[in-house]
Amino acid sequence: MKIVVLDGYTLNPGDLSWEGFERFGDLTVYDRTCYDGSREDLVIERAREAEVVLTNKTILSRKVIESLPQLKYIGVLATGYNVVDIEAARERGIVVTNVPTYGTEAVAQMAIALLLEMCHHVGAHSESVKKGEWASNPDWCYWKYPLIELAGKTMGIIGYGRIGQATGRIAQALGMKVLAYDKYVNKDLESDTMRYVELDELLAQADVIALHCLL
Amino acid sequence: MKIVVLDGYTLNPGDLSWEGFERFGDLTVYDRTCYDGSREDLVIERAREAEVVLTNKTILSRKVIESLPQLKYIGVLATGYNVVDIEAARERGIVVTNVPTYGTEAVAQMAIALLLEMCHHVGAHSESVKKGEWASNPDWCYWKYPLIELAGKTMGIIGYGRIGQATGRIAQALGMKVLAYDKYVNKDLESDTMRYVELDELLAQADVIALHCLL
Incomplete structure (x- = not known):
């Protein structure tokens, strides 16, 4: 299973371990991809084939979600999930989670x-x-x-x-x-x-x- | 009635009014007298004839208290009353008050x-x-x-x-x-x-x- 972290730096600038995710599949961590929504192509390229995508601030728009046929799960590494087009995810049956109380x-x-x-x-x-x-x-x-x-x-x-x-x-x-x-x-x-x-x-x-x- | 404030500056560096005390008698306010107990003579000189002495940090030792025959009341303008020789005050029937909860x-x-x-x-x-x-x-x-x-x-x-x-x-x-x-x-x-x-x-x-x- 392919797991992609699109923008790991904010959560983990180097003092945490991603090991817990590595046990579940083939993990790739990008420090940053694109925060402002202007590089949907890059998001799609990096998340291609991924069943699991983890994002903090990188926007997963309808276009991005519809371009990732393997995608089953989006984990938002933050509280607000406004970066995910929830409606598009729902239509595809993709589970979306956030972390409501960490902060x-x-x-x-x-x-x-x-x-x-x-x-x-x-x-x-x-x-x-x-x-x-x-x-x-x-x-x-x-x-x-x-x-x-x-x-x-x-x-x-x-x-x-x-x-x-x-x-x-x-x-x-x-x-x-x-x-x-x-x-x-x-x-x-x-x-x-x-x-x-x-x-x-x-x-x-x-x-x-x-x-x-x-x- | 003579009222003497021995060290008014700490409590009131200029932003409060002493008027409440002026209504009760002839008030003299010294900014500082002596904090370290070395000038009992100056404390006695300034408090002479006073019925009411107010202190913040100026020490009222047994010698000072015994040298002030008119003294009836010592008001400590602070919480800790370790600056007053309580035993000497009690023997003379002098009332001592502090301000236990202002801070x-x-x-x-x-x-x-x-x-x-x-x-x-x-x-x-x-x-x-x-x-x-x-x-x-x-x-x-x-x-x-x-x-x-x-x-x-x-x-x-x-x-x-x-x-x-x-x-x-x-x-x-x-x-x-x-x-x-x-x-x-x-x-x-x-x-x-x-x-x-x-x-x-x-x-x-x-x-x-x-x-x-x-x-």
């Missing part, structure tokens, strides 16, 4: 890290301390930027799916109130510190807004 | 901000993006340092009082397990993701250690 906690953690950098400017203060400004400060107490306390403030979260909820949990643990906007409302998630609102109210009330949605 | 959420937030800076190097990545490295990256995906995901990792917290618990709540929301060590154990706080352990086990098991205790 839930990591993305929420990153969103909070970005927020805390704005509140604390850790890197800049670290540099200042290394330059001796703390040691030479007469009060052992100073700040180069205003420090922002989040407790008691309100975070608006647009898109309250898995990642939005994970961000919301951390925000609440920081003492924040959470206002969520989503097409799908799950009232079970509401509490003293979290409720769903309309977008207008979210925008009017929030001190901080986190986007966990398609842009 | 609970702020300190916990700062501890997590420091941890997330180590996990994400937000400032360094921000600089890299501003230099155009993201725009020119062929994969729209890179990192200058390894990124560390906290979910599933273990935080050991030494000192599980108010601030330690606040840090522990955020850590758990980040998907971490918390091991706490404290002289005072409150079993009610334990859960699937938090338990008390002995110090040796904490040091052996923790991926990250937070100190919320006297050093």
